[in-house]
Amino acid sequence: MTKVLPFNLSWRFVRVWQRNLVVYRRIWLVNFFVPLLEPLLYLAAFGIGLSALVGTISFEGRELSYTAFIAPALLAITIMYNAFFENTYASFVRMYYQKTFDAMLATPLSLDEVITGEIIWGATKSLIATAIMLAVISLFGLVRYPHGLLILPLAFLGGIAFGSVGMVFTGTLPSIDMFNLPIFLFISPMFLFSGTFFPIDGLPVWVQHLAIAFPLTHLVTLTRHLCLGMFGTHLLWGVGYLFLFSLVFYPLALLTMRKRLIH
Amino acid sequence: MPPLVHDIILTRQQCAAWIIFWRKHAAMPNPARYIVEARNLTKQFGEFVAVRNISFHLLRGECLGLLGPNGAGKTSTIRMLYGFSPMTGGTLRVFGIDMRTGWRAIRFGIGVCQQENNLDPDLTVLQNLEVFARYFDIPTKSAREKADRLLRFIALENRKNDKVTTLSGGMMRRVVLARALINDPELLILDEPTTGLDPQSRHQVWERLEELRSRGLSILLTTHNMDEAERLCDRLIIMDHGRILVQGKPSQLIREYAGRDVVEVVEPSPEFRSHVKSLNLMHDNLDHRIIIYGQEGDRIFEKMTGEYCRDNCIRRMATLEDVFLRLTGRELRE
Incomplete structure (x- = not known):
C-alpha cells in the first residue's frame, strides 16, 4: 500500500x-524571443487586419478598440500556454x-518536491513570458499602470493553476502523443471561447455557463480589467476560482505522479 | 518560546541528518556495525512478489555483489535500499537509521548509479555535477571543487564543458559514477555499472571502483558480469525468484558449488555419459556437452582423458559462472 x-x-x-x-538560461534568447514577438504578430494580424471589420467592442460600458480588447487576452493565453506546455511536454520529456x-x-528530494518544483517552474515561465509581453503591449499604450503590475502575481497564480492541471495529464497519459487529446478538448476550446477574441455575452446561454467553468475565462476577465485600470470586488471571484482550481489540481498532480512513478 | 530553544527542537529527520553530518565532520566511527541491515525485506507489485522475505547485511568497507538472472529481484531490492520504492514488508536500516522514517537522512549518505544513463542531456558535464551537488545542499564553491576533483578522477576534465550527449557510452557511465560521488557518500550503490560497455571502458570503470574500494568506501552492486563480481566483490549474494539462494565469498562459493577443476566434454558418446553417471561425480548433462566438476585432488581430468577423450575435452578452472548457472538453471529468462 502506498501512503x-x-x-x-x-x-x-x-x-x-x-x-x-x-x-532555461542556457537558451534564454530563444525563450525570450517568443513572448517578445508573439504579441506583435497577433496585434498586427487582429489589430490591423481584423479591427477594420470589427470596429469597436463595448465592454462594461466602455467602447474599446479591437486591439485594446484582445491585448489583455493575449496575456492570459500566454499564462495558460507557458505553464501548461511546460508541465505537459517538457515535464513528460524529463x-x-x-x-x-x-x-x-x-x-534527498522527495517526489512531491520534484513535482512541486516543476509546477512552480511552470508558473515562473508564465511569469517571465507575461512580464516580457506586458512590456511590449505597454509600448502601444494598452496597459494602465500601476494596476497593470498586478498582472504579474496573477500570472504566477494562473501558472500554478494551468501547470497543475497539465501535470495531472503528465501523470496519467501513457505516451507523449496523447497530449493532443487534452489540448483539443481543454486548451483549444478555452483559447477560443473564454472571452478572448469576442465577448462571451453573444454566445448561447449554455455555452456561457460552460465558459464560466473555464479557468481561462476568469484569467481573461482579470487581465482585461487590470489592463484597463478597472478595479472591483467582483474580480476577487475570479482570483478565488483560480485558487480553488489550483487547490484541487495541485494535490491531484502529486497523487497521479506518485501513482505513476513510485512502485 | 525564545529563538534558541526553538532552534534546538528538531524533527526526527533533521536529527538523523544532523547525526550523519556530525559523524562525518567529527570523524567519528559510525556506531552501527552494519551499513545496511535488511530483515525479511519483501516487495510486492500487486500479486507479483518481486522480493520475498530476504535478510542480509553489508559491513563497513565491504563490497557486496548482488547476482541473479533478469527478474530475480536485484533492482527491486536496490531500489528499496535507497528509498526509491517503498517496501511492502520487513525492516531496513541504513547507517543504523530506519528507512521508513529517515529516508532523507539516509539519502544524504548514499551515492547511486542507476541502470539507465540518466544524465541531464540539457546540461554540460560540469553542470550535471554542479546541479546534482545542489540537491545535497553542497555550496556552489565547494561543489565546483568537488566536481573538478571528480572529473580528474574519471579522467574527463578536458570534456567538462561539453554537453553530455556528445560523450561515448563509457564516458557517460564514468560521469554517472562521478555524479554519484559528489556528496562523498558512505555507501555507493551501483545497478549494473558496466552493462553495455566495451572492454576498455569496462576496465576503466573497474579500476575506478577498485580505487574507491581501497579507500574504504562501502559498495553494493548488481551485475550480470561474473568477472566483475569476482574481481570487485568481497562477498556475493545470488538471488533468484525474489529469494536469496546462497551468499558467501566468491572463492568459497566456487569451491562449494563448482569444485576446483572442471572438465568439459563436447559431443560426448552415450557410453561416456553413462560412465560419468555411474561414477557419481558432480556434473551437468547438457544437449551437446557434459560438464564435470572435480574436487581438490580427485584428478578427474586424468581419469577421463585416458579412456574417452580425444580432442573434445577441455580442462579449466571452476568459475563463478559455473556456480551461477548451476544454482539458477540454464533456461532463458525473459
Whole structure:
C-alpha cells in the first residue's frame, strides 16, 4: 500500500526549480524571443487586419478598440500556454525520456518536491513570458499602470493553476502523443471561447455557463480589467476560482505522479 | 518560546541528518556495525512478489555483489535500499537509521548509479555535477571543487564543458559514477555499472571502483558480469525468484558449488555419459556437452582423458559462472 497522506514537502523543491532555471538560461534568447514577438504578430494580424471589420467592442460600458480588447487576452493565453506546455511536454520529456526525476529521487528530494518544483517552474515561465509581453503591449499604450503590475502575481497564480492541471495529464497519459487529446478538448476550446477574441455575452446561454467553468475565462476577465485600470470586488471571484482550481489540481498532480512513478 | 530553544527542537529527520553530518565532520566511527541491515525485506507489485522475505547485511568497507538472472529481484531490492520504492514488508536500516522514517537522512549518505544513463542531456558535464551537488545542499564553491576533483578522477576534465550527449557510452557511465560521488557518500550503490560497455571502458570503470574500494568506501552492486563480481566483490549474494539462494565469498562459493577443476566434454558418446553417471561425480548433462566438476585432488581430468577423450575435452578452472548457472538453471529468462 502506498501512503497517500501526508505529503512529503519541504523548501527543497527550490532545488528542482533551480535546475530548470540553469537549463532555461542556457537558451534564454530563444525563450525570450517568443513572448517578445508573439504579441506583435497577433496585434498586427487582429489589430490591423481584423479591427477594420470589427470596429469597436463595448465592454462594461466602455467602447474599446479591437486591439485594446484582445491585448489583455493575449496575456492570459500566454499564462495558460507557458505553464501548461511546460508541465505537459517538457515535464513528460524529463520524466519519461531523460529520467531526470529518477535521478533526483536518488538524492534527498522527495517526489512531491520534484513535482512541486516543476509546477512552480511552470508558473515562473508564465511569469517571465507575461512580464516580457506586458512590456511590449505597454509600448502601444494598452496597459494602465500601476494596476497593470498586478498582472504579474496573477500570472504566477494562473501558472500554478494551468501547470497543475497539465501535470495531472503528465501523470496519467501513457505516451507523449496523447497530449493532443487534452489540448483539443481543454486548451483549444478555452483559447477560443473564454472571452478572448469576442465577448462571451453573444454566445448561447449554455455555452456561457460552460465558459464560466473555464479557468481561462476568469484569467481573461482579470487581465482585461487590470489592463484597463478597472478595479472591483467582483474580480476577487475570479482570483478565488483560480485558487480553488489550483487547490484541487495541485494535490491531484502529486497523487497521479506518485501513482505513476513510485512502485 | 525564545529563538534558541526553538532552534534546538528538531524533527526526527533533521536529527538523523544532523547525526550523519556530525559523524562525518567529527570523524567519528559510525556506531552501527552494519551499513545496511535488511530483515525479511519483501516487495510486492500487486500479486507479483518481486522480493520475498530476504535478510542480509553489508559491513563497513565491504563490497557486496548482488547476482541473479533478469527478474530475480536485484533492482527491486536496490531500489528499496535507497528509498526509491517503498517496501511492502520487513525492516531496513541504513547507517543504523530506519528507512521508513529517515529516508532523507539516509539519502544524504548514499551515492547511486542507476541502470539507465540518466544524465541531464540539457546540461554540460560540469553542470550535471554542479546541479546534482545542489540537491545535497553542497555550496556552489565547494561543489565546483568537488566536481573538478571528480572529473580528474574519471579522467574527463578536458570534456567538462561539453554537453553530455556528445560523450561515448563509457564516458557517460564514468560521469554517472562521478555524479554519484559528489556528496562523498558512505555507501555507493551501483545497478549494473558496466552493462553495455566495451572492454576498455569496462576496465576503466573497474579500476575506478577498485580505487574507491581501497579507500574504504562501502559498495553494493548488481551485475550480470561474473568477472566483475569476482574481481570487485568481497562477498556475493545470488538471488533468484525474489529469494536469496546462497551468499558467501566468491572463492568459497566456487569451491562449494563448482569444485576446483572442471572438465568439459563436447559431443560426448552415450557410453561416456553413462560412465560419468555411474561414477557419481558432480556434473551437468547438457544437449551437446557434459560438464564435470572435480574436487581438490580427485584428478578427474586424468581419469577421463585416458579412456574417452580425444580432442573434445577441455580442462579449466571452476568459475563463478559455473556456480551461477548451476544454482539458477540454464533456461532463458525473459
